Amino acid sequence: MNYPVVIVGGGLAGLISSIELARRDIGVLVIERRAYPHHKVCGEYISNEVLPYLQSLGLEPAEWGAASISNFRFSSPKGAVLDTKLDLGGFGMSRFTLDHALYKLALQAGVHFKLQTIVTNINWLGDHFAVHTSDGIGYESEIVMGTYGKRTRLDKQLGRGFMEKESPYVGVKYHIRGDFSKDVIALHNFKNGYCGMSAIEDGKYCLCYLTERDNLRQAGNIPELERSILYKNPHLESIFSSADFLYDKPEVINEISFAPKNCVENHVLMAGDSAGLITPLCGNGMAMAIRAGSMAARAVEHYLRQHHSRSELEGTYQKAWKQEFATRLAIGRTVQNLFGREILSEIALRFFQGAPSLLRRVIKGTHGEPMSS
Numbered sequence: 001m002n003y004p005v006v007i008v009g010g011g012l013a014g015l016i017s018s019i020e021l022a023r024r025d026i027g028v029l030v031i032e033r034r035a036y037p038h039h040k041v042c043g044e045y046i047s048n049e050v051l052p053y054l055q056s057l058g059l060e061p062a063e064w065g066a067a068s069i070s071n072f073r074f075s076s077p078k079g080a081v082l083d084t085k086l087d088l089g090g091f092g093m094s095r096f097t098l099d100h101a102l103y104k105l106a107l108q109a110g111v112h113f114k115l116q117t118i119v120t121n122i123n124w125l126g127d128h129f130a131v132h133t134s135d136g137i138g139y140e141s142e143i144v145m146g147t148y149g150k151r152t153r154l155d156k157q158l159g160r161g162f163m164e165k166e167s168p169y170v171g172v173k174y175h176i177r178g179d180f181s182k183d184v185i186a187l188h189n190f191k192n193g194y195c196g197m198s199a200i201e202d203g204k205y206c207l208c209y210l211t212e213r214d215n216l217r218q219a220g221n222i223p224e225l226e227r228s229i230l231y232k233n234p235h236l237e238s239i240f241s242s243a244d245f246l247y248d249k250p251e252v253i254n255e256i257s258f259a260p261k262n263c264v265e266n267h268v269l270m271a272g273d274s275a276g277l278i279t280p281l282c283g284n285g286m287a288m289a290i291r292a293g294s295m296a297a298r299a300v301e302h303y304l305r306q307h308h309s310r311s312e313l314e315g316t317y318q319k320a321w322k323q324e325f326a327t328r329l330a331i332g333r334t335v336q337n338l339f340g341r342e343i344l345s346e347i348a349l350r351f352f353q354g355a356p357s358l359l360r361r362v363i364k365g366t367h368g369e370p371m372s373s
Contacts, residue, residue: 003029003112005300006131006141008119009148011040011095012286013272015102016293017145017300019057022109024301029141030106031114031133033148037100041171041253043196044206045069045185046098047090047287053294053371059101065201066093072363073186076349077342079234084359088367090185090287092200094175098286119148121157124267143300146270147293151255155274158266162259169256170216173208176243180205189345190233191215197239204246207239210256222250260329263321264314271296275321276329284366288325291371295320324368331365 005021007014010032021028046061054061062068070089074082107113118134122144131139148154155163185198193211200206209230219225231237263275272289296317303313352359 001137002140003027004141004304005029005143005145006031006129006139007145007147008122008131008154008268009146009272009274010034010036010103010113010115011099011147011149011272012102012289013274013293013296014145014147015099015106016057016290017147017271017297018106018111019102019109020294020297021301022106022111026301026304027112029112029114029139031117031119031131031139033116033118035115036103037096039173039175039251040095040099041173041208041251042095042206042286043198043208044094044200045090045092045196045198045284045286046290047284047367048088048370049368050287050290050371051091053290056372057102058105061091061093061098064093064097064101066091067182067199067201069183069185069198071181071184073181073184074349074352075186075188075233075235076345077189077191077233078346080346080349081235082349082353082359084356084363086185087360087364088370092185092198092206094200094204094206097201119154122146122154122266122268129267142304144268145296145300146265146268146274147272147289147296148274150253150273158268160261160265162261165259167255167259168212168214169210170213171208171210171253171256172222173206173251175200175204175246176207176239177204177246178239178243180239180243186235188233188235188239189342190230190236191342193229195230195233195236205243207243213254222252264318267310267314269296269300269314269317276325284328287367288328291324291368292321294371295324328366328368331362335362335366 004026005028007018007030010030018028018030069092070086072084072086121132123130129141129144182199188195192215195209197205197207215229216225219228261276263270271292299317
């Protein structure tokens, strides 16, 4: 079974790439391990840098109930607060809703999907790929794009360097309801971690935190972790004590790695979290995935139309990816080091209170210019 392009992973980057390619009459298959719609561990805040682009695709977030967000709040582990305006602003929309909306657009564009299927191997055969799946069906393709997320067995099969080191991070996500500010994305620090909260559709809020596994080991379980560590930040104690939690249990993901990755691996073009994961503290990973998906699709279209060499395709994509995202990721890792620790968080907050213009520059450094069609 042959396709010009096979996309492994149907998240934001994969869906965006598939829509652009299919609308340009390029045959594309998306292989996704789950069915739509589904929840994901994600902060669910999207910068307005990608809003004009999504609208050009035919997706109007406001029509899906997305919440408008214009302010940023940061709190230290002891509860000190720093507030600022977001220059571009953004919107809150769950992955459950956003991915499903993009999935519908992809179907309308003619994208083929293989759902509830796991890709077990991607083999480069010299001039094309063989893609093997959990149901025993194989696919051959000239181009394979890896948009499968933060960390999977495929990374090990492809020999990716970051898999050699264990990651210490665990992510936990809830949807909640409560009497909270709807136009604010808040990031609350605690010992060896931080928790983000922002409004999404239907009057709900996304509450998502990242912590080190040592915190969880010491606490024994997630509820005790929250009581013994997160509650030490008074803002988090108030949220957890007053909110109506809408899940029976949270969504949880292990082995989250912020280590540098290659955006081309064994000739596979990577996009989204597969290519590089910005720290959630910077709150802009969804916009990056959308932008990267579009970049990858356009590079692939140019290659297929112009019949350039594979090395030229890969080199051009690597250069464009680094130009767009390398600085963001570097700033993200620096911010992670500043705010991921109790004492440093207090010091950094006091510093930025006296230098608000510098804080806005840091925020701007993790965002891009508005993206059009």
